[in-house]
Amino acid sequence: DTAVSQTPKYLVTQMGNDKSIKCEQNLGHDTMYWYKQDSKKFLKIMFSYNNKELIINETVPNRFSPKSPDKAHLNLHINSLELGDSAVYFCASSQDPRGSEEQYFGPGTRLTVT
């Protein structure tokens, strides 16, 4: 019973390509997030969606476009990939975006841009 799942787990691609990462949660949560973890393990929020509406956008380049087709899914599409996009991307979800609720994280997608 995977609570938050991501696909693919690993993604290796060349500069300039376009790729997508998918995320699904089966917890019935209203809010989903994308985080980027760099090579030094620093973790930073990128986006947050609540009930399919964008609520947080942390000055991420517009090459990154999140899409939430429904409350259970939040996908991340990246255009014109650059070397600096190499990182581990984590999806997360929580029930209440306004409180101090726990966020549940997926296993991560390791993106390598060559």
Place this chain on the structure above:
Amino acid sequence: GDSVTQMEGPVTLSEEAFLTINCTYTATGYPSLFWYVQYPGEGLQLLLKATKADDKGSNKGFEATYRKETTSFHLEKGSVQVSDSAVYFCALSDSFGGFQKLVFGTGTRLLVSP
């Protein structure tokens, strides 16, 4: 903006040693504070949290007390095990237009040897 500062790692201990990982924060309001743990190859999991001053969060033998006067939330465990080897992240919840946003520290790697 709000920020979290953690001690640099790695922290290397022998089994059954006492653990302290320091965490201090800067915040304009009264955030909730969290410790998340990331085991190798996995996503983050909530370890413990505290939502107001003087609250103590505890789980699996780990404890941390919300100290408003010193703006700290240090993680402690009396006797570590090899299975505690992981990266530990201190975080606070920052209110962003009424929505919660987690701000993470840089993480501290703990290595426990038998």
